[in-house]
Amino acid sequence: xxxxxxxxxxxxxxxxxxxxxxxxxxxxxxxxxxxxxxxxxxxxxxxxxxxxxxxxxxxxxxxxxxxxxxxxxxxxxxxxxxxxxxxxxxxxxxxxxxxxxxxxxxxxxxxxxxxxxxxxxxxxxxxxxxxxxxxxxxxxxxxxxxxxxxxxxxxxxxxxxxx
Amino acid sequence: xxxxxxxxxxxxxxxxxxxxxxxxxxxxxxxxxxxxxxxxxxxxxxxxxxxxxxxxxxxxxxxxxxxxxxxxxxxxxxxxxxxxxxxxxxxxxxxxxxxxxxxxxxxxxxxxxxxxxxxxxx
Amino acid sequence: xxxxxxxxxxxxxxxxxxxxxxxxxxxxxxxxxxxxxxxxxxxxxxxxxxxxxxxxxxxxxxxxxxxxxxxxxxxxxxxxxxxxxxxxxxxxxxxxxxxxxxxxxxxxxxxxxxxxxxxxxxxxxxxxxxxxxxxxxxxxxxxxxxxxxxxxxxxxxxxxxxxxxxxxxxxxxxxxxxxxxxxxxxxxxxxxxxxxxxxxxxxxxxxxxxxxxxxxxxxxxxxxxxxxxxxxxxxxxxxxxxxxxxxxxxxxxxxxxxxxxxxxxxxxxxxxxxxxxxxxxxxxxxxxxxxxxxxxxxxxxxxxxxxxxxxxxxxxxxxxxxxxxxxxxxxxxxxxxxxxxxxxxxxxxxxxxxxxxxxxxxxxxxxxxxxxxxxxxxxxxxxxxxxxxxxxxxxxxxxxxxxxxxxxxxxxxxxxxxxxxxxxxxxxxxxxxxxxxxxxxxxxxxxxxxxxxxxxxxxxxxxxxxxxxxxxxxxxxxxxxxxxxxxxxxxxxxxxxxxxxxxx
Numbered sequence: 024x025x026x027x028x029x030x031x032x033x034x035x036x037x038x039x040x041x042x043x044x045x046x047x048x049x050x051x052x053x054x055x056x057x058x059x060x061x062x063x064x065x066x067x068x069x070x071x072x073x074x075x076x077x078x079x080x081x082x083x084x085x086x087x088x089x090x091x092x093x094x095x096x097x098x099x100x101x102x103x104x105x106x107x108x109x110x111x112x113x114x115x116x117x118x119x120x121x122x123x124x125x126x127x128x129x130x131x132x133x134x135x136x137x138x139x140x141x142x143x144x145x146x147x148x149x150x151x152x153x154x155x156x157x158x159x160x161x162x163x164x165x166x167x168x169x170x171x172x173x174x175x176x177x178x179x180x181x182x183x184x185x186x
Numbered sequence: 187x188x189x190x191x192x193x194x195x196x197x198x199x200x201x202x203x204x205x206x207x208x209x210x211x212x213x214x215x216x217x218x219x220x221x222x223x224x225x226x227x228x229x230x231x232x233x234x235x236x237x238x239x240x241x242x243x244x245x246x247x248x249x250x251x252x253x254x255x256x257x258x259x260x261x262x263x264x265x266x267x268x269x270x271x272x273x274x275x276x277x278x279x280x281x282x283x284x285x286x287x288x289x290x291x292x293x294x295x296x297x298x299x300x301x302x303x304x305x306x307x308x
Numbered sequence: 309x310x311x312x313x314x315x316x317x318x319x320x321x322x323x324x325x326x327x328x329x330x331x332x333x334x335x336x337x338x339x340x341x342x343x344x345x346x347x348x349x350x351x352x353x354x355x356x357x358x359x360x361x362x363x364x365x366x367x368x369x370x371x372x373x374x375x376x377x378x379x380x381x382x383x384x385x386x387x388x389x390x391x392x393x394x395x396x397x398x399x400x401x402x403x404x405x406x407x408x409x410x411x412x413x414x415x416x417x418x419x420x421x422x423x424x425x426x427x428x429x430x431x432x433x434x435x436x437x438x439x440x441x442x443x444x445x446x447x448x449x450x451x452x453x454x455x456x457x458x459x460x461x462x463x464x465x466x467x468x469x470x471x472x473x474x475x476x477x478x479x480x481x482x483x484x485x486x487x488x489x490x491x492x493x494x495x496x497x498x499x500x501x502x503x504x505x506x507x508x509x510x511x512x513x514x515x516x517x518x519x520x521x522x523x524x525x526x527x528x529x530x531x532x533x534x535x536x537x538x539x540x541x542x543x544x545x546x547x548x549x550x551x552x553x554x555x556x557x558x559x560x561x562x563x564x565x566x567x568x569x570x571x572x573x574x575x576x577x578x579x580x581x582x583x584x585x586x587x588x589x590x591x592x593x594x595x596x597x598x599x600x601x602x603x604x605x606x607x608x609x610x611x612x613x614x615x616x617x618x619x620x621x622x623x624x625x626x627x628x629x630x631x632x633x634x635x636x637x638x639x640x641x642x643x644x645x646x647x648x649x650x651x652x653x654x655x656x657x658x659x660x661x662x663x664x665x666x667x668x669x670x671x672x673x674x675x676x677x678x679x680x681x682x683x684x685x686x687x688x689x690x691x692x693x694x695x696x697x698x699x700x701x702x703x704x705x706x707x708x709x710x711x712x713x714x715x716x717x718x719x720x721x722x723x724x725x726x727x728x729x730x731x732x733x734x735x736x737x738x739x740x741x742x743x744x745x746x747x748x749x750x751x752x753x754x755x756x757x758x759x760x761x762x763x764x765x766x767x768x769x770x771x772x773x774x775x776x777x778x779x780x781x782x783x784x785x786x787x788x789x790x791x792x793x794x795x796x797x798x799x800x801x802x803x804x805x806x807x808x809x810x811x812x
Contacts, residue, residue, distance in 0.1 A: 056240065061275055093328055100325040104318065110366070117314040118366040131246060158282045165289050196479065203472060212468055219475045223482060230486045266485070269434055273478060276441045280471055283448055287467065290452075291460045303461050306535045 026079040035077040042070035050148035054137040060144040064151025071156045080163055089160060092153045099150030106139050106146065188229055196222035209288045209298045213281070220277040224270045231263030239264040311356050313363040313376040316386065316425040317439075319345055319352075324418035327411050335410065339401055342414040346397045346421070350390040357383050358790065362431065362810055370810055371492055377431035377809060380794025384643065385428045385551075385559055388650045391774070392550045393421050399658050399767035400543040402760075403665060407541065413453060420446040420547065424555045431806075433481050433568075434491050440477070440556055444470050444523070447552055451540045462539035466532040469522060473529070476519035483512035494806035497568050501803055509569070516564055517578065524557020526616060527585040530609050534593075537608065538601035538670070542661020545601060549608045550654030554646055558612070562619055566799045567806050571627040579620025584726055586613030591733035600660050600670045600745065603737060604653070610730060611649045611696070617723070618642020618711050622799070625718055632800065634717045639796050641710035644782055647792075648703045651778060652692040655771040659689040662760040662768065663745065672741070677750030682759045686746045688772040693738040695775055698731045703779040710782070 026032060050063030075083045107118045114121035123129075123138025130136055199222055202215030237260050245257040288298070295303050323345040327338050356378060363376045378386075397417065404410050423443025430436045448470060452463030485491060487508045488499035500509065522529035533553075537545045565575055590610030597603040619642045625635035662685045663678065664670055679686045695702035708731055715724040760768070781787050798805055 057238075061271065097325050097329040101322070104322045104325065107314075107318065108322075111312065111314075114367070116364065116367040117312060117318070120366070132241075132243065162282075162286060162289065165293065200472070203468065209464065216468065216471045216475070219472070220478075223475055223478045226479065227482045227485075230482060265491075266482075269485075272434075272438060276438065276445075280441070280445055280448075280467075280474075283445060284464075284467055284471070287448075287452060287460055287464050290455065291464060294457050294460060303464075305458050306461060306539070 027077050031077050035073050039070050039074055050144050053144040054140045060147025061151050064148040067152035068155035072159050092157050096150055096153040099146050102146035106142055192222055192226045207300055213284045224273055227266045227270050231266035233262045236262035311352050313378055313429055317422050320418040320422035324415045327415050338411045343397055346394045350394045353386045353390040374435050375431040376429045379798050381798045382428050384795045385555055388647055389424050389551045392650050392654045395767040395771050396543040396546045398763045401763040403661055416446045416450050427555055432492050437481055441474055450544045451536045453541055459539040462535040466536040469532045473519040473522035476515045480512040480515035483508050493568050494810050497803045497806045513569055520557050520561040524553050525609050526582045527589050534602055534605045537605035542657055546654035546657035550650040558615055566802055570803045571623045573627045576620050576623030576627055579616055583613045583617030583620050587730045591730045594737045598672050600672055604656050608653055615642045615646045634714055636796055636800055638714035639799055641707055641714055643795050645707035648707050651775050652695045655692040658768050659685050662764055666757040667754055672744040675745045676748040679746040681757050684765055685760055688768045691772045691775055697735040697738045701779055706779055706782050
């Protein structure tokens with residue numbers, strides 16, 4: 024997948040940091056304003072999609088290869104499950120907000136408040152960002168040659184069905 | 187009245203998913219159906235003249251941990267919004283899988299037309 | 309020690325998320341972890357059998373939070389899911405060596421089991437929808453796992469129809485929320501009892517019948533099943549036909565009709581009509597098939613028709629206010645047939661997988677005479693065929709007998725006649741299977757086939773043993789009262805059950 028023109032490359036290399044930062048802001052402030060884990064994760068993934076469109080798939084693959092994205096994906100999901108299980112172990116019920124009830128209530132409307140909810144948002148943001156990046160990356164890997172496919176279609180229509 | 191329009195959108199999506207012959211158009215029909223149901227869910231929670239259900243400073247009394255009655259009377263129902271968030275995530279996952287199967291079928295059969303992809307019969 | 313209910317969903321999910329992170333060299337570890345997860349689920353399901361409790365997730369009290377409910381009906385299905393799942397996972401340890409991406413298969417399989425467990429244990433309608441989608445999307449990916457032409461076509465067909473069904477279900481949930489104002493099943497039951505059915509709720513119920521009926525492959529909605537079940541790898545066909553169409557389709561529909569909406573005569577007759585249509589159409593279409601797994605798929609449609617017929621008969625009898633004993637008998641027949649069919653249909657699909665792995669083909673015209681080369685496969689297939697065809701003393705005979713007795717006592721003689729005719733059709737189709745696959749002449753190119761090995765044999769033999777002993781479930785009264793009767797009682801209690809369980 025090739026890249027685009029010089030203007031697009033320059034502007035997107037300035038803008039990618041802003042998009043990434045905006046995504047992290049939406050994840051971190053998920054318990055105070057609209058957004059949260061899923062929306063922030065989508066924005067994180069979309070910064071990488073912008074890079075893929077502007078620079079080509081190979082350069083993004085050097086930056087973040089598929090195996091590392093897959094491991095980040097598993098790590099995000101595992102962190103979320105870990106928070107749930109810690110709720111069971113420490114608090115007595117699955118998913119209970121043990122930080123809010125016992126250790127760290129925090130002030131209302133401050134960044135450090137709400138107990139385990141910001142941690143869950145972080146885990147979900149990591150997972151969704153990595154997953155969507157992997158989905159778009161894997162879909163862009165499909166290479167098909169339109170000439171050979173047209174020949175195959177022609178031969179399938181005139182020849183006998185292959186069994 | 188708006189609910190009837192929502193149902194009309196659902197029927198348009200269903201028509202597209204059932205009648206069209208191109209695989210990608212069928213997928214688009216299913217996506218339109220899912221949008222219609224999400225729209226219906228959000229409209230269920232609406233209250234005329236309501237505001238967004240986001241707490242801010244003056245609405246909360248920190249000492250007694252209660253929320254002011256004015257806030258409760260003016261705000262729309264936040265539960266359908268949480269349901270729609272979940273539903274959007276689910277339809278995203280389903281859409282990703284559908285598109286990847288469309289692409290793989292194209293590389294095998296060479297066409298997107300479902301009338302030509304009919305090896306399984308009987 | 310009572311097991312916290314989310315464990316049934318958490319164990320497969322956590323193991324499913326850990327598996328893709330293990331690299332190539334750790335593949336045996338991945339298989340071992342997956343098998344360990346399934347066996348531990350089976351042990352936990354047996355340990356929690358017979359309890360009736362409610363678990364509030366997150367400590368939030370009931371109308372505010374989500375709760376998970378375990379009662380007689382849920383624990384019966386949980387046992388079926390984990391038993392068939394363990395056998396299928398053992399089988400796939402050896403069978404999936406012929407495919408390349410095995411850790412991804414194990415992840416998807418565990419996600420599907422987690423989704424099914426969640427559907428069966430959920431006490432909240434939207435939570436049921438979320439787990440329904442998790443299980444469905446995992447199964448769409450698993451059906452197309454091989455990546456060949458036919459598997460992709462079958463997977464696309466299944467996925468389009470399944471997504472439309474799920475959208476119908478979500479629309480129904482939205483209508484129910486709009487009319488009753490709550491998502492918790494007990495609160496909805498109480499609200500519907502107080503206000504009665506209006507047009508919105510009736511439309512929601514019809515959307516649920518359409519959506520869940522498509523997941524259960526009842527006849528106007530069955531078009532995906534004959535393509536999807538043969539194309540999937542054999543252990544996945546066993547899971548799909550054995551438990552997925554029952555946990556997602558029949559369990560959800562039965563739970564909503566009996567415990568949330570309340571029984572009524574039109575709904576009962578709709579279920580009876582769908583049941584008879586599925587039985588007859590599935591049975592007649594299966595006889596003419598020459599592909600082994602496609603015949604088994606059509607026979608699945610027919611047997612699911614039996615289950616829905618039993619449940620519909622119970623609904624009509626309860627709604628008319630007739631004798632509760634006959635309604636209880638009809639529901640007992642339906643549920644016993646459900647559990648039976650899980651075991652023997654999955655065993656049949658596993659044997660077809662063993663035959664396909666050994667000979668490389670599924671067409672019955674090309675097979676024959678495998679009885680000497682594959683004796684264990686032949687014996688287990690014979691046990692399963694005899695049960696499904698209704699030969700005494702195997703369990704299939706008893707469940708069909710109970711359904712016939714219930715139909716005759718209720719006065720519907722034509723339903724009893726239909727059951728007996730379709731049972732004869734089933735016998736014909738399985739005699740065809742036995743004759744063309746195992747008896748007869750062994751063709752030249754099949755002289756070298758060998759018996760299935762290792763874990764495949766263990767899985768098949770254990771399911772066959774379970775199949776033989778399951779007739780004791782209904783013949784020994786103590787076992788029946790402990791295992792099957794609580795499930796029937798949950799359904800008979802109807803709308804009062806959910807409100808009683810959470811002390812409303």
